[in-house]
Amino acid sequence: MDGLGPRKIFPLSQAGITYSQNPSIMYKFFRPLLFRLDPEVAHQLTLQLLRTAGFIPPMVWLLQRMYAVPSEPVRAFGLTFKNQVGLAAGYDKDGVAIRGLSALGFGHLEVGTVTLQPQPGNPQPRVFRLVEDQAVINRMGFPGEGSAYMTENLKNLNKGYFKRPNTMIGVNLGRNKDTPNEEAVLDYLALLQIFAPHADYLAINISSPNTVGLRQLQGRAALEGLLKQLDVQRRMEQTALDKRLPLLVKLAPDLTESELDEAVDVSFSNHIDGLIVTNTSLARQGLRSRHREETGGLSGSPLRVRSEAVLSQVVKRVYGKIPVVSVGGIMSPEDARRRFDLGATLVQLYTGLVYQGPGLVKKILEQ
Numbered sequence: 001m002d003g004l005g006p007r008k009i010f011p012l013s014q015a016g017i018t019y020s021q022n023p024s025i026m027y028k029f030f031r032p033l034l035f036r037l038d039p040e041v042a043h044q045l046t047l048q049l050l051r052t053a054g055f056i057p058p059m060v061w062l063l064q065r066m067y068a069v070p071s072e073p074v075r076a077f078g079l080t081f082k083n084q085v086g087l088a089a090g091y092d093k094d095g096v097a098i099r100g101l102s103a104l105g106f107g108h109l110e111v112g113t114v115t116l117q118p119q120p121g122n123p124q125p126r127v128f129r130l131v132e133d134q135a136v137i138n139r140m141g142f143p144g145e146g147s148a149y150m151t152e153n154l155k156n157l158n159k160g161y162f163k164r165p166n167t168m169i170g171v172n173l174g175r176n177k178d179t180p181n182e183e184a185v186l187d188y189l190a191l192l193q194i195f196a197p198h199a200d201y202l203a204i205n206i207s208s209p210n211t212v213g214l215r216q217l218q219g220r221a222a223l224e225g226l227l228k229q230l231d232v233q234r235r236m237e238q239t240a241l242d243k244r245l246p247l248l249v250k251l252a253p254d255l256t257e258s259e260l261d262e263a264v265d266v267s268f269s270n271h272i273d274g275l276i277v278t279n280t281s282l283a284r285q286g287l288r289s290r291h292r293e294e295t296g297g298l299s300g301s302p303l304r305v306r307s308e309a310v311l312s313q314v315v316k317r318v319y320g321k322i323p324v325v326s327v328g329g330i331m332s333p334e335d336a337r338r339r340f341d342l343g344a345t346l347v348q349l350y351t352g353l354v355y356q357g358p359g360l361v362k363k364i365l366e367q
Contacts (some may be wrong), residue, residue, distance in 0.1 A: 027357025039127040039136070047097050054099025060162075063103035067358060069365040074107075076323040076345045077201055077246035077273040081168050083107035084340070085361050088327045088348035089172035089203065089250075093144045095153040102165035105361040110348065111150070112172030113205045114195075116187045118146035119176055122210065126296070129354070130289035134331060135303075136351050138280070139296030141210045142174050147194050154198040171199040172250070174208065181213050185226050189233050196237035196245055204230065207252035207279035209297045215252055220262045227270035246273035251314075253278035253306045253328060260310065264317045275318070276325040276348070277310045278303070300351035304329030308342060315343035331355060333367040 034042040053059040072083045086108035087101060095111040102109065121143025128137045144150070150171070157164040173195070175187040188204060195202060206217040206226070217226060230247060238245050249267045251260065267275060280297025287302060307328030314324050326344035330336050331352040339347050352360050 027359060031355075031357065035129065035131070038125065039129050040124065043091075043127070047092060050100030051097040052100075054097060054101075054103070054162075057162075060099065060103050063100065067103065067105040067362055069105040069362050072365065074345065076325075077248070078244045079168060079200055079246065081107040081346065082166065083365055084346050085336070085364050086110060086168075086170075086325075086346055086348045087353075088350040089113055089170075089205065090138075090140070091350055091353075093142075095150045095171075098153070098157060098167075098169065099162060099165060102167040104358045105365065106167055108168035108170060108200070108346070110170040110172050110203060112144075112203075113142050113174040113208065114144055114147055114150045114171060114191065115142050115174050115176045116147050116179075116190050117176050118149070119143065119178075128289075128291040128294050128296075130287060130291050130300070132288040133292075133300065133302055134351075134355050135287070135289070135298060135300030136354060137291060137294045137296045137298050139210045139294070141177060142208065147191060151194060151198065154195075168200045169198075170201045170203055170248070171195045172203040172205050174205040174211065175214065177211055181216055181222065184214075184217060185229050188226065188230055192230060192233050192247075193237065196234075197241055199245075201246040201248060201273070202234075203248040203250050203276055205250050205279070207250050209252070209254075209280060209282050215254075218251065218255065218259065218263050220266055223263060223266045224270070227266060227272060231271050248272065248274040248276055248325070250276040250279055251310070253281045253303060253310050254283065255310075257313065260313060261317060264314055268318060268322065272322065274323045274325060274345075275314055276327060277314050278307045278328045280328075281306060299328065300355070301329055301331050304331070304335060308338060311339060311342050311344055332360075333364045336364040337367060 074081050074084050087106050089110040089112050092111045098109060122139050122141035126139045173188055173191040175184040179187050208214055234245055234247050249272050251263055280299045281303055284292055311326045323345035325346045326339040327348035330347055330349055336347050
């Protein structure tokens with residue numbers, strides 16, 4: 001089954017250590033069961049479990065105890081994050097499980113990618129585990145319920161028994177599939193206005209490989225036109241709301257050195273507060289899995305080297321004037337440490353959680 005080999009049985013306790021004390025043991029038990037499911041089904045199952053847990057106070061308390069992490073505040077984009085480890089966009093596309101996810105120890109959660117109007121995304125199957133490569137290929141295509149649904153979920157964080165979690169919440173914004181690039185700025189401007197009151201920061205996604213033509217917005221002329229208008233609108237929202245609204249741009253790992261330099265320079269000149277590097281890749285070198293030829297964006301271990309190279313180039317290019325968020329191929333505490341050593345202010349996880357479980361956050365922060 002996906003190259004997992006014979007099913008392994010793990011004891012409920014090892015050396016007197018309970019699951020509540022060591023969540024990694026618990027995930028080792030459940031991972032073979034999850035990996036017997038279709039990847040998208042397994043994802044939806046875990047997301048709904050976290051969503052449900054977030055509305056049950058004893059479950060929130062239990063998760064917080066299991067995944068308790070050291071407090072290591074860090075400043076970025078004018079905000080104070082309780083730690084340096086966040087959840088990358090794509091896991092909770094509609095913002096349905098923020099309470100449950102916040103209990104896992106993350107310093108920030110980036111929800112989305114959200115589009116202005118609901119859309120189904122690309123046909124299934126559209127997510128593939130490459131177990132031999134510790135990787136995932138997805139061609140989701142921004143499926144989601146749209147901006148109105150996400151807005152209600154964010155508003156509801158301040159209702160009921162719970163207060164809004166003290167985890168920073170970023171909203172990742174994308175254009176609808178049927179919006180041509182010439183009109184993409186209208187989608188992004190509308191989304192900025194909608195989510196400005198509800199988000200701690202906003203991320204502009206112009207680097208997903210799964211929406212046709214989207215990556216063309218990373219070119220100098222297109223990016224200049226987009227960011228200039230977004231910066232003007234952002235300043236208006238900040239004045240109206242009397243709050244800081246950091247604006248970040250997420251870039252692809254497949255840009256050439258010159259293309260990357262241009263994208264960074266344009267972002268910097270248009271007052272972008274930070275850069276997220278990198279999104280998923282179209283590269284396929286060295287993969288072993290039978291799924292290696294599937295179309296879509298590659299994430300996980302094979303992205304490590306390229307993501308580190310992009311991070312290093314971007315950090316040098318911004319001269320320490322804006323923070324850089326590193327994502328892509330972070331599968332262990334050692335991977336995260338290298339990103340910090342290379343100059344990342346924050347890191348984000350996704351595929352590493354698929355293979356290592358949510359205990360990876362705790363491991364990184366305790367290293």
